[in-house]
Amino acid sequence: MNEPEKQNVEAGQEVLDKLDKFDELPDAPPKRKLKLSWTGKIATMIVVFWMVIAIIGPFIAPFHEMDMDGDDSFLNAHSNEYGTFYLGTDYLGRDTFSRVIWGARMTIGISLAATFLAYVIGITLGIAAAVKGGWVDMAVSRVNDAILALPSIMLGLIAIAAFGSSIPILVIIAGIIYASSVFRIARALGLDIMVQDFVEAAKVRGEGLWWIIKSEVLPNAAMPLATDFGLRLVFVVLFISSLSFLGLGVQPPQADWGSMVRENLAGLTYNSWAAVWPAFAIASFTIAINLIVDDISAKSGGSLAKKMV
Amino acid sequence: MMLQMTLRRIWVGVATMFVVSVIVFIMTSILPGDVAQIVLGQSATPETLAALRAELGLDMPAYLRYLEWLGDMLTGDLGTSKAGGAAISDLIGGRFGNTMVLAGLVAGISIPISILLGLWAAMHPGSWLDRTVTFGTLATISVPEFFVATLMVLILAVNLQWLPSTALLRDEMTFFELLGGLAMPIITLVIVVSAQMIRMTRAGILNVMNSPYIEMAILKGIPRGRIILRHALFNAIGPIVNVIALNLAYLVSGVVIVETIFSYPGLAKLMIDGVQTRDLPLVQACAMIFCGAYVILILIADIGSIVSNPRLRHPK
């Protein structure tokens, strides 16, 4: 063996050692941490802010939502003997600032309740349909398709025409309507996971259905469903606010962002911002949620975004 | 193959419409309870109740009532309004036309805008324009329609005073007068409807742009313009047609809000009035028309994506 060849073999040994030590290719990829971009961070702060307001709002608001203490309707910021009206007054001379704070509880509360209801119904039926398959899946899916084939606002209008409007009815209507989209996503996710080899492996092992759902399906569906929850909440907020805006949702005198816009729309021509503040409140909340969702799905490859229309 | 699938979709559309009619009927005619009882209220006696039931046909079993109602709907007899007893078809007549004019104008403006902006954003991913469009459309789809409308009124009518804050609609308007008169509702709806369409067009094209055959086209030294127009767009047409049809369906909910906010004498406004007065026959009729339009749009979307699929157009 001449000199260069010997060197070559020695160098080769180094590679082989490396190869043997790691078995094959080096080390594991680092764990991916969920890191939000700066927009995501700001958005999170906004959402947290509104959630806190929704909980403690009535305790910190300067006025009660029904107090007509302003000097006149559609006034700009002013103070009188009752206190300061930071954002002016609405069409009945109530404090807009306090009503926006009170409204947070109503709008976010109803929407959260409805979204939770939608999730309980949607996930239960969706995972059941995916796991069971067969005629159960067929039957539930067909009915669901028909509900999905209707614009949600139409369903809302028909339901309110039939049952009238109250807060429990709003929650139930929104819950059922949006359960159909949750169902579709939960079922699609469930089906995706059910055909994965690791579920097949569990079936071959002889595992029961419940164990498969609990240990294989749900852990893998959790993250996408959590992201979807945010999107769904946005849709429900928009739905409830739209109904309120049409005068068919939360009824006066209770404060709700949607109905506040409607009540004070006339003020726009007097240069009153009483209709604009609650509109901004909705926008800030929903845009913030969507920004967070966008951030998360961009990080996780965005494959989920494609599934959602 | 293609014809088969298209026929299948049409059949599914008809079936969906049927299920929709069942849902509407159940919700408006069965669940609210005994209409005779509601109408007569406290003053009801067993005799008057029975008489009114017979008059309204409520003594028949539910499925017969449904079939009769469906038959009436299909033959154009939409029933009589509870308020004032006018024939619903008369109430709807002109207003349906008004809504169609609004929807048509919005579609005509927003479709080209959406495709162009979506394409442009997809061609320059990461550019300032792309980021502006992405954020702007995300914001728009995140807020309620009435927020956009309110903002438009605030800016265009109150501050700049360029446009009237309500819709103006007279008989015998020229096309441009019509455009001017309807400017506020049109602008609002175009913004609302385009936002989602732009996003989906952009996503659709970007999705195609990530495929191996686009990388191949780059490696073949094909100019960027041709890659987008010949290689990407051709494959994205299916998804784009789908997006357009589906998002025109957003018009339905947009129209409801916009007609209310600008007091536009359209079908949606009529329906809202019906809901407020709980005029169920009127609500039924309007709901069926809106749902029908929605189902047809979805059908167009489905057929569009079938027709644009080369695998189906050129079977093995």
Place this chain on the structure above:
Amino acid sequence: MNEQNLEKLLEVKDLRISAYNDEKQEIQIVKGVTFDIHKGQVVALIGESGSGKTTISLASLSYTKPGLEFTGGQVLLNGEDVLTAAPLRQRQIRGANVAYLAQSAAATFNPAITINEQVTESAVLHGILSQEQANERALELYHALELPNPDRIGYRYPHQVSGGQLQRLMAAMALCGNPDLMVLDEPTTALDVTTQIEVLKAFKKVIREENSAAIYVTHDLAVVAQIADHIVVLYSGEIMEQGSADKIINHPGHAYTRRLMDAVRPKPAAGMGGTVGAEFDRDVPALSVEQMTAGYGGIVNGEPAIPILRDVSVEVNNAHVVGVIGESGCGKSTLARVMAGILPQASGKVKLEDEELQGSLNDRKLEELQKIQFVFQMADTALNPKQTVGQILGRPLEFYRGIKGKEKRAKVAEILQMVELPPEFASRYPMELSGGQKQRVNMARSLAADPEVLLCDEVTSALDSIVGANVIKLLTNLRDKTGASFVFISHDLSTVASFADEIVVLYAGRVVEQGPTDEVLEPPFHPYTRLLISSVPELRIGWLEDTMQKREMAVGIARGVEITAVGCPFYNRCPMGIDATCDKEHPPIRELENGHQITCHRTVEELTEAERETQQILRGYEKLVDESMKVVV
């Protein structure tokens, strides 16, 4: 050939390419690579995944995959640095000077555009040819590449032609504009062996005729030996060794190259198979299927709507490794799925020792499930990403054997050691393992059940050759240690031949030949077995030319698989088919020694005779080649 006399076409000098991760840290992918390509020369870049071979080859087109960046060095094409060329110039180079052929033609052809437009597009757009000239040139290439219906194929859409044809069409696409250099990126890896030969043959012919230079990227040394003049061996972005094909193949200098060569299994031949000690002998086979037919869709009279397997009878003897071999679509995975109960058979029996098993796994007893374990092909998807290795391995222990707590943890560590993984891996998630490690965990999970039969579905196909070789070694050890039987399903005959005790050859859903490995790999052969054996590339320069002389090749590779209800399924590709018999009647099973069976209308004598003829032709040809070589030298 003397390399010095040729003009340099491409010079890659100290090329460096890096990726940047989320934390903006630089990860070097290519660490200073230098090599040259001369005119008319085929240079192979060989290495395993992560070696940077594709990345380097793309640099000649001045292109990197998204997320990668050139960080140093030069790539000179005819003396011009393509890395620093202006964007417009880069676009000219791509397609006009350097053409690219991708691994998966099915994905790289645009589904919405006709084949001819895609083939001629680049040449026309670069102004090299007019559309008419390009059409003529394309037609010429379709003929040269021996495509069926060359006059019509251009009008078709990509989904209307087969994978092997698309791969050749892509060669036409690359060659249409007469590029100076072709980059072929694993162009035959996704193909079956018999299709691979056909494509390789076409490529080699065209490259010779056009006298084009090429970069051939692959992990397969045997393929490289057929086509390359010069070989560059890569590992982890660095060149280990480079030299003429003859030097690298016949006198490898570098230890890594030798390791690569060791992982290439020799030509399948008798005497390679495993041997089982007598200590495991038992009277009844551990697992057997009898007269089994299976498929998809509704079942009418024991006949499924889409039949995949017909009349299959296989015995898996105790502690034996049974290799099931066949090309894609032959039903080999379906066989394992029926055995496992995932797909209930339409008719026939599945037996575990003496017990007849229920078709559906829902109806099987727990202990029956425990005894037959299925190992999935893709470890990536077979392991739940949300469970740790400990949880994954612990579950079967607890589920079948009721082992819990401390004992379970000890057992998991023990099993990990059995598959040669450190016990600390119990706390890792699948994402934190390499491909080979995942496959080991995947097998370990089945072992944890303490099974009698392991069904291994293509467990090494997705792995690099060295890693795969280690897994095979492990499998053999496990068999000796546990005494379990293995059904090893693979498309790769040489892998199966290297360690299986018995081989079952499947073709279009039927068993055409089965028996002890030594018997199956020794004449007489079923004609299909012979086609398979001769299609496995050998690590020998000149093998491609040799093997093309066999008549199986001429007939066998030109036609596709047809699944037939009557007659012999191989009839349309068989060089010795008997008209009016083979296509009409089902062939009889011919019993030979030691349970060796061949399903063929030809008698054993005829089959033996056929083999002798082929050998004679081959010997004659070799002599011819030897003489012609002398003339050249």
